[in-house]
Amino acid sequence: xxxxxxxxxxxxxxxxxxxxxxxxxxxxxxxxxxxxxxxxxxxxxxxxxxxxxxxxxxxxxxxxxxxxxxxxxxxxxxxxxxxxxxxxxxxxxxxxxxxxxxxxxxxxxxxxxx
Amino acid sequence: xxxxxxxxxxxxxxxxxxxxxxxxxxxxxxxxxxxxxxxxxxxxxxxxxxxxxxxxxxxxxxxxxxxxxxxxxxxxxxxxxxxxxxxxxxxxxxxxxxxxxxxxxxxxxxxxxxx
Numbered sequence: 001x002x003x004x005x006x007x008x009x010x011x012x013x014x015x016x017x018x019x020x021x022x023x024x025x026x027x028x029x030x031x032x033x034x035x036x037x038x039x040x041x042x043x044x045x046x047x048x049x050x051x052x053x054x055x056x057x058x059x060x061x062x063x064x065x066x067x068x069x070x071x072x073x074x075x076x077x078x079x080x081x082x083x084x085x086x087x088x089x090x091x092x093x094x095x096x097x098x099x100x101x102x103x104x105x106x107x108x109x110x111x112x113x114x
Numbered sequence: 115x116x117x118x119x120x121x122x123x124x125x126x127x128x129x130x131x132x133x134x135x136x137x138x139x140x141x142x143x144x145x146x147x148x149x150x151x152x153x154x155x156x157x158x159x160x161x162x163x164x165x166x167x168x169x170x171x172x173x174x175x176x177x178x179x180x181x182x183x184x185x186x187x188x189x190x191x192x193x194x195x196x197x198x199x200x201x202x203x204x205x206x207x208x209x210x211x212x213x214x215x216x217x218x219x220x221x222x223x224x225x226x227x228x229x
Contacts, residue, residue, distance in 0.1 A: 032215045043118075043204055043220040051215040089157065093214040099170035100208055100216045101147065104157040 002027040006090050006105035013080055013112050021075040021108045023064075023090035031092040033057075033066055033073040034102065038087045047075075047088070080112045115141055118207050118221035126227045132193040135224045139186050139207030145169070146188040147218060148180060151202040160203075163188055164210050192226075200228045 007022040025031065032051040036044040048057030053068035062077045073090060090105040119138045127133050139146050148160040159172040163182035180190040186207075192199055202225050206218035 034217075036220075043222045044206075046217055046219070049215075049217060091157075093216075095214045097170060097214070099147075099162040099164070099212050100145065100214060100218060101159040101162055101170050101172070102149075102157075102206075102218060103159070106156045 002031070002092060002094050002103050004090050004092055004103055004105040006088075006108050009087075009107070009109040011108060011110045013110070015082055015112055015114050016079045017112075019075070019077040019080045019084075019110070021088055021090075021110070023073045023075065023105060025071050025073065025090075025092050027071075027092055027094055029095045030068070031094045033064075034091045034093070035062070035064055035073070035075050036089045036091060036104075038089065038107070040086075044089065080110070082112050082114050085110055085112045118205055118219055120203075120205050120221040120224050122224060123222065124225050124227075126229065127195050128229050129195055129197060131195050132191060133195060133226060134189055134191045135203055135205075135226075137188045137190075137205030137207075137221060139188070139205075140219055142209070143207035143219070144186050144210030145208045145212070145216075146182055146186065147206045147208070148188070148190050149204040149206065150174075151204060151223070152200075157204070160190065164212065169212065195228045197228050200226060202226075 034049045035047040048059045050057040050066035091102040147162040162170040202223045208216045
C-alpha cells in the first residue's frame with residue numbers, strides 16, 4: 001500500500017543554519033504531497049503542498065519540490081529560526097481512494113537553538 | 115473565519131467506558147476527517163464523512179465509529195475503551211469535493227487518557 005518515509009529525528013540546528021528534512025513516498029499514480037507542522041500542544045498546520053510532478057510548494061521560507069523520478073518531497077529552508085522548532089510531518093493523499101485521507105510519515109522533530 | 119474546533123480538549127476515562135468527541139468544521143467545509151495520533155503508531159486515519167455519509171474508513175476496529183450531522187458537525191465515538199486508545203484525536207475539515215488535492219485543516223485535538 002501507499003506509504004511515506006521521513007528521516008528520523010531529532011534534528012538539532014543552530015539559528016540561521018540550513019535545513020533539509022528528507023521525505024520519500026510509495027504510491028500508485030500521482031498523489032498530492034503535503035508538509036504539515038505541529039507545535040507543542042497544538043494540532044497540525046499546513047506548511048505547503050504540491051499536487052503534481054515538478055510542482056514546488058513554498059511558504060514562510062520553506063520549500064519542497066515534488067520529484068516523481070525519485071519519489072521524494074524533501075523540505076528545505078535556507079535559514080532556520082528558533083521559532084521553527086516543531087515536529088514536521090510529510091503526508092500524501094492518493095488519487096486512488098474515495099475522499100482525501102492523508103497518509104503520514106512518522107514525523108521529524110526539529111530543535112533550533114540560538 | 116473561525117478554524118476547526120474540537121471539544122472537549124481533554125478527557126480522562128477508565129477502561130470499559132465509552133467516549134464521544136465533537137468537531138465543528140470551518141464554515142463552508144462539508145467534509146470532516148478524524149485521525150488518531152500516538153507516539154508509537156504516529157498519525158493514523160480513522161474515517162472521513164461527507165454529506166452525513168462515511169466516505170472512507172481506516173483500519174480500526176468497530177469500537178470506533180462516527181457520524182456527521184446536516185450542519186457538517188461531526189462526532190466520533192469509542193466504545194469499550196482500552197488503555198491503547200489513549201491518544202490525541204484530531205479532526206480535520208476540507209471543502210468536500212473529495213479530490214486528493216484538497217487541503218485538510220486541522221483542529222487542536224482532543225487528548226484522551228484511558229486509565
